[in-house]
Amino acid sequence: MSDASINASTLREDEAGFGDYFALLKPRVMSLVVFTALVGLVAAPVPVNPMVGFCAILFIAIGGGASGALNMWWDADIDRVMRRTRGRPIPAGKIEPGEAMVLGLALSGLAVVMLGLATNPFAGLFLAFTIFFYVVIYTMWLKRATPQNIVIGGAAGAFPPVIGWIAATGDMAIEPWLMFALTFMWTPPHFWALALFMRSDYDDAGVPMLTVTHGRRVTRTHILVYTGLLAVLAVGAGFSDIGGPIYLVVSVVLNALFLRGAWRISRRDEDASESDNFAVERSFFRLSLLYLFLHFGAILIEAVLKPFGLGGW
């Protein structure tokens, strides 16, 4: 019998394909990691060899993907319960949890070592810390322990521009931390809006989402407070070295729209939301995606124009 033959004992109709393993890396989250890390790298005041820059972004993305695989390994039990995550490769029965763990650990090691070699050891270490923070501090510890889980998870997702900056400069500065703060403050309103209209998911999974522990009214107020703080920070960053006139215009417009959305969410009651199937919450969530993309896009444009004497202040 050749190893390629099919018999009843080895046949699994739901055997994973290459795409299923790729899905373990959470490609959509990875795209955000790639984009924000790229902005951090380009905004840094040090020219980077394009090949080195490409490798830096690639290995940061692989590190982010590895965190995703480890997250899916650990959270397989709650992913089975939630409608939104039920189709993921582990709950769908295509990939064993152990396989995801091995893939996540192997890719983490590869990404950290290769980023360190391609750029500088500090960047590699910072990527290792980010993976540790997301997998151990957030996924294993605080996600199921505190209703502030989203705030902490937001920190993990906010590190990529800092890593990109360190990869370019080998040093720390205030500017990448402004980019960090932007994603950090953006994450809670973004996810709480999602939690408002994906209501049963987090309840069923027993994840202590703010909507579950403190109620939906408190969540609505929290969205407004965080959006207000975010607006101050985002517009304020426009006057720093990563900002400029283009960024400032983009930021003022987006924050006005975002604040309006948060205000409307805070004024609504459950009956109003139910009656239009959470239209305001859904549109706020969609706007939040655009919000982050355009803010980082504006920082990127300012950085790209700077050598021509056009970007920045």
Next chain:
Amino acid sequence: MSFKTTHELHKRRFGRNLGVGLVLAGFVAIVFGLTIAKVTSGDFQMKKSTVSGAKN
């Protein structure tokens, strides 16, 4: 010897093997490209003091 029709599973496994092969080939190309970039930008150049020290 009988000729069996290709099972759907064979196709899926081929896709997986092809994917892994391409990823590995890509990784080799990236390491090669990175090495060229590092060498040509002088990252691996020895310091003058080290070179003269070795001569003594």
